[in-house]
Amino acid sequence: MATPRPSFSGLSIGGEVATRDVRVTRDSLVRYAGASGDFNPIHYNDTFAVSVGLPGVIAHGMFTMGQAASVVEEWAGAGNIVDYQVRFTRPVEVPTPGEAVIRVVATVGALDAEAKTARVDLTVECDGQKVLGKAQAVVACA
Amino acid sequence: MPVNADAVGRAYGPYESYEVSRVKIREFADAVDARAAEHRDAEAAAAAGYADLVAPTTFAVAVAQRAEFRAIDDPDLGVDFSRVVHADQRFTHHRPIVAGDVLKATVHIESVVARAGISMLTSRTELATPDGEPVSTVFSTLAVREDA
Numbered sequence: 001m002a003t004p005r006p007s008f009s010g011l012s013i014g015g016e017v018a019t020r021d022v023r024v025t026r027d028s029l030v031r032y033a034g035a036s037g038d039f040n041p042i043h044y045n046d047t048f049a050v051s052v053g054l055p056g057v058i059a060h061g062m063f064t065m066g067q068a069a070s071v072v073e074e075w076a077g078a079g080n081i082v083d084y085q086v087r088f089t090r091p092v093e094v095p096t097p098g099e100a101v102i103r104v105v106a107t108v109g110a111l112d113a114e115a116k117t118a119r120v121d122l123t124v125e126c127d128g129q130k131v132l133g134k135a136q137a138v139v140a141c142a
Numbered sequence: 143m144p145v146n147a148d149a150v151g152r153a154y155g156p157y158e159s160y161e162v163s164r165v166k167i168r169e170f171a172d173a174v175d176a177r178a179a180e181h182r183d184a185e186a187a188a189a190a191g192y193a194d195l196v197a198p199t200t201f202a203v204a205v206a207q208r209a210e211f212r213a214i215d216d217p218d219l220g221v222d223f224s225r226v227v228h229a230d231q232r233f234t235h236h237r238p239i240v241a242g243d244v245l246k247a248t249v250h251i252e253s254v255v256a257r258a259g260i261s262m263l264t265s266r267t268e269l270a271t272p273d274g275e276p277v278s279t280v281f282s283t284l285a286v287r288e289d290a
Binding site: 069088 | 166169170172173174175176177178180181190191192196198199200203204207208224227228229230231232233234235238281
């Protein structure tokens with residue numbers, strides 16, 4: 001048993017299943033660092049980030065990957081994403097004061113009737129530029 | 143220095159077991175804004191049929207990454223951590239992770255591909271229970287710059 005799964009029969013390729021604007025501040029990055037155990041200073045220390053050639057503090061790639069998964073999961077149900085992959089194509093700079101806004105749009109990319117799974121393709125952008133590539137989540141359906 | 147291609151096929155670990163707690167699942171769910179009650183409320187998780195709070199999709203990274211970092215620390219691999227950029231990540235879940243799980247992580251060096259001054263190092267970390275039940279397979283690719 002698990003959280004109720006989305007109904008396979010109701011899905012069509014290209015259909016949008018979920019979307020969210022993720023608002024990211026320095027506070028978000030500190031929380032993610034603590035939760036994940038990834039304390040690389042490029043995610044909270046401007047002086048360090050600039051010293052290694054970055055424009056400033058950037059979000060953990062895994063922060064963005066995790067936030068995007070949560071958008072799919074809100075539709076799919078907790079525990080129903082069985083496979084999830086991304087490519088990190090561009091860093092998300094997080095200013096202070098202020099925020100970065102990551103737009104996540106999830107659509108059905110492929111359907112497997114035999115396995116009763118849906119491949120959900122994610123478009124993940126910040127300032128109109130893709131920050132994740134080949135972002136795909138496979139969801140177990142009912 | 144390029145990453146040592148002879149390391150392909152090598153395995154590191156299993157390292158000290160990771161005990162998954164409710165507190166850590168809630169903290170991680172808050173950090174990635176995973177909103178389901180099954181991440182926070184033990185009754186909701188039980189009603190959905192889970193043994194305990196269920197972890198968000200990418201929670202496995204908290205377990206896998208610490209094992210990867212320890213493996214990559216092997217000087218024979220030739221990875222300078224200050225020159226590393228995370229390139230790709232993948233999770234294949236054999237079942238959802240729940241609070242109370244005890245997970246062992248074993249890191250396998252899958253491939254090393256050198257091209258134009260960059261080595262792409264792919265590791266596969268297997269998370270399993272002490273009884274050997276597979277829970278998650280975590281692939282991670284790091285781009286390592288070779289220039290001095």
